[in-house]
Amino acid sequence: MTGKKNVSLPCAVGSTSYIDTVKNSYYVDKTLLIRDLIDDHAAVTLFTRPRRFGKTLAVDMLKVFFEKTDEDNSVYFRDKKIWDCGEFYRKQQGAYPVIYITFKDVKFDNWKDSLEAIRLVIRDEYMRHAEILSWDGLDVVEKDYLDRMQKGTLSNVEYTRALLNLSRMLEKYHNKKIVVLIDEYDTPIQQGHSKGFYNEVITFMRNFMSGGLKDNLALAFGVLTGILRVSKENLFSGLNNLVVNSVLDEKYSEYFGFTSDEVTTMAAYYGREDKLNELQEWYDGYLFGNREIYNPWSVANYFNNECKPRPFWTNTSDNEIIREIMRTLTPEIADDLILLMQGKHVQTSLNMDVIYPRITDGADSIFSFLLMAGYLKPVKEAIETEIGTFMELALPNKEIRRVYNSEILFWLKNTLDGNVMADLEKALYLNDGDRLKATLRKYMLTCVSCFDGASEGFYHGMMLGLSAGASDRYYIRSNRESGDGRFDLTLEPKTASMPAIIMEFKAVKEEKMLTSSACEALKQIEDKHYDTDLKDRGIKEISKYGIAFCGKKVEIAM
Structure with a gap:
């Protein structure tokens, strides 16, 4: 590590020059x-x-x-x-x-x-x-x-x-x-x-x-x-x-990426030991060999961004290969990817000699590429058998989950037939909670098979993906500050004749909690004044939805 006490050198973000980095930046000695x-x-x-x-x-x-x-x-x-x-x-x-x-x-x-x-x-x-x-x-x-x-x-x-x-x-x-x-x-x-x-x-x-x-x-x-x-x-x-x-x-x-000890030392250097848990949740989780590794690009950006977490790594590429994979998904592979988004593990065979023209040939090629490219991590050591290599895989961290939310859920949205999408837009336009609930239930029952045990983050991503179809009529914003907190999702109309929409989501483990949780979500919108920004922009008609999910069940308060 290069740096003098009481002098905070910046993290080298994007620098590929060794000399420039060791002269002017905090350097993790590799x-x-x-x-x-x-x-x-x-x-x-x-x-x-x-x-x-x-x-x-x-x-x-x-x-x-x-x-x-x-x-x-x-x-x-x-x-x-x-x-x-x-x-x-x-x-x-x-x-x-x-x-x-x-x-x-x-x-x-x-x-x-x-x-x-x-x-x-x-x-x-x-x-x-x-x-x-x-x-x-x-x-x-x-x-x-x-x-x-x-x-x-x-x-x-x-x-x-x-x-x-x-x-x-x-x-x-x-x-x-x-x-x-x-x-x-x-x-x-x-x-x-x-x-x-x-x-x-x-x-x-x-x-x-x-x-x-x-x-x-x-x-x-x-x-x-x-x-x-x-x-x-x-x-x-x-x-x-x-x-x-x-x-x-x-x-x-240990030579590519930051180890846990290196991140701990870096946090101490910047006086931000209090951020170690957040760093771990967002940027840790990779496993190279048996060594735990942090994403160095994201960690450096995190410290340079006043320790505010963002998906820094996912914004450095257009993820074109991921989109190619999405276009060729089978329902079975899609179900595995959704399980990963729910924080679960999947068992799959691997093909470590995967080549670009055959990335989408099957589950072994797809998951091998996602592993090699940093979109998955091994949970346990590979099991070698006479018929191939098998491994248990999971998502590394919150940052990578954002990729899956944006790309995989976009694919799921595109699997909807036109009638379902039309019903969704009509329900929002008419402010019809019953129609919206029926549409969401139909989607979850027919589109994929792995909603049981899904997290609030998964449902948030699902609703964001579904709402993308209305982007020609709405400005869609997710997880932004307004009033006294951060709303889950807003749809601001591009024309004055349509109402604005605020949604807050909850995920519960028991179906009997659906109604109370939906009401709690709606109350949160009111108590934290999530409509402040919309009102400041002169929007008077605002529809508010508290939406609770449990597996493939949904309840709405409005």
């Missing part, structure tokens, strides 16, 4: 990753972790440590854990030429633009090694390749040899084997799958990777990061010495 990589002697290591779990910062740390430069970068490690490991490890600092490539920003809608972006990323790395650009020690072919690389006139086939060629040139110049670091290698692959150019990108990446990592005599070692292990396409064909480290592996488990 430098022992360097020691473990050196000790392992693996030719190529692939780390698969969810997005925003510190992969890019870790790879940049490796670059700063290992790369031979004119500047003395040891100053950025002398107060870190790696420096206390001994002279053997300190001698590795600044000892290698390093190739560092990140594909994290290659996110385009077509192969032409994606390929151009990849070519520019590669060319920028060549230009970063200015020492070889005018060196007389290169042969004619190498000089020609470099010249055409700088001019951008290389063919696509020639670009697939760029990693191999740069490795050989750097080894020749420095008389030292090189280190290859490739960050977010599968970002262009995922984009190709989503946008329809998967075959083109996988072909290019296969040749590019194999050239630089397979049988490359100039390679000292390599490190790659990504979300999935893309193996069945033979992306790493013949790379027998590739070591894959995933969220299920104990080794290296």
